[in-house]
Amino acid sequence: MRFFVIGTCAVALLLQGPQAPPPDQTPVFNAQNQLKRPSGYEEWVMVGASTGLSYNPQINAQPGAGPGMFHQVYLQPWAYRHFKQTGQFPEGAMFVLAFYESVRDAAPAKQGYYPADPIASFEVHVKHKGLSESGWGFYGFDEGQEQAGMVPATAACYSCHASEAKTDNVFTQFYPAMRALLKRNER
Amino acid sequence: MRFFVIGTCAVALLLQGPQAPPPDQTPVFNAQNQLKRPSGYEEWVMVGASTGLSYNPQINAQPGAGPGMFHQVYLQPWAYRHFKQTGQFPEGAMFVLAFYESVRDAAPAKQGYYPADPIASFEVHVKHKGLSESGWGFYGFDEGQEQAGMVPATAACYSCHASEAKTDNVFTQFYPAMRALLKRNER
Numbered sequence: 181m182r183f184f185v186i187g188t189c190a191v192a193l194l195l196q197g198p199q200a201p202p203p204d205q206t207p208v209f210n211a212q213n214q215l216k217r218p219s220g221y222e223e224w225v226m227v228g229a230s231t232g233l234s235y236n237p238q239i240n241a242q243p244g245a246g247p248g249m250f251h252q253v254y255l256q257p258w259a260y261r262h263f264k265q266t267g268q269f270p271e272g273a274m275f276v277l278a279f280y281e282s283v284r285d286a287a288p289a290k291q292g293y294y295p296a297d298p299i300a301s302f303e304v305h306v307k308h309k310g311l312s313e314s315g316w317g318f319y320g321f322d323e324g325q326e327q328a329g330m331v332p333a334t335a336a337c338y339s340c341h342a343s344e345a346k347t348d349n350v351f352t353q354f355y356p357a358m359r360a361l362l363k364r365n366e367r
Numbered sequence: 368m369r370f371f372v373i374g375t376c377a378v379a380l381l382l383q384g385p386q387a388p389p390p391d392q393t394p395v396f397n398a399q400n401q402l403k404r405p406s407g408y409e410e411w412v413m414v415g416a417s418t419g420l421s422y423n424p425q426i427n428a429q430p431g432a433g434p435g436m437f438h439q440v441y442l443q444p445w446a447y448r449h450f451k452q453t454g455q456f457p458e459g460a461m462f463v464l465a466f467y468e469s470v471r472d473a474a475p476a477k478q479g480y481y482p483a484d485p486i487a488s489f490e491v492h493v494k495h496k497g498l499s500e501s502g503w504g505f506y507g508f509d510e511g512q513e514q515a516g517m518v519p520a521t522a523a524c525y526s527c528h529a530s531e532a533k534t535d536n537v538f539t540q541f542y543p544a545m546r547a548l549l550k551r552n553e554r
Contacts, residue, residue: 223448225413226412228481232478234477247479288422289420289421356483
């Protein structure tokens with residue numbers, strides 16, 4: 181009996197270990213292959229912030245023009261740790277891209293920009309075998325939307341991520357800590 | 368014996384629970400009251416990014432000028448959860464302010480900026496009774512510096528944070544998720 185109890189305890193501890201992704205940090209699909217809206221991602225690892233990133237050439241560079249929108253990209257902590265250890269993204273990795281207008285109306289800052297409240301819509305990039313040729317799928321969520329169908333694999337985002345992203349369809353070239361990890365691995 | 372084992376197991380689980388801050392996420396002081404360099408903070412909760420925030424009026428707004436440095440502020444996950452639950456920052460809370468030059472030389476972006484590799488120096492703001500009148504202390508770490516003495520409590524950062532920061536010496540006015548939590552609590 182004592183061994184049984186110790187066994188249960190070991191399993192309980194194991195389930196809490198770094199190898200078991202928390203259920204609220206894994207992609208959930210319904211019978212129609214729609215992705216369930218992820219939540220709580222502002223507590224995930226923020227791998228890259230940027231402002232005004234765009235695939236279109238700049239048209240407006242007037243003096244005093246703002247820097248454009250803040251983008252913040254989040255990855256589940258367990259998937260980040262897997263990337264740190266292996267240099268690869270595990271099955272079930274989810275990147276969330278959140279958008280914020282840039283504002284500058286709060287004391288005591290006299291210049292510079294910070295993010296306004298988040299834009300209600302956000303995008304998700306999920307690694308899950310069979311979703312597309314690359315093994316990744318894109319999903320967009322609007323305000324209050326609980327399920328989203330995959331963006332068709334013919335959309336430009338797939339071909340651009342496949343050809344331009346530095347690591348397995350992920351734009352690690354924009355993410356400082358991931359760049360440093362990859363550089364260390366190359367040595 | 369069985370109860371003893373179950374007891375040990377319960378304690379083990381409890382120690383892993385959300386109430387016990389991980390040892391590598393708590394401030395450590397040496398006998399000279401110097402703070403040990405925190406590490407791994409890029410995996411903490413990133414509460415606020417900004418670009419070019421400065422207390423000085425803008426002098427240079429030439430067309431094509433960059434947005435200034437990226438600032439990213441991190442808080443330990445356990446302290447973030449405490450704030451979410453209570454609206455207050457717990458003893459031992461540590462904010463890390465990391466700096467990055469802004470760059471724009473990576474395909475496929477045709478405009479916009481993202482962070483370069485982190486500047487070697489960073490700053491830490493620690494909540495710990497007795498450090499100063501406000502209960503907080505500032506510390507600065509240079510490259511490779513393993514211990515830092517507190518910035519004297521007469522420095523301008525203390526009086527500015529005391530008078531201008533929205534929540535207990537913390538600039539929550541710049542941090543989207545914290546702003547949303549505070550708004551929700553005010554209702």
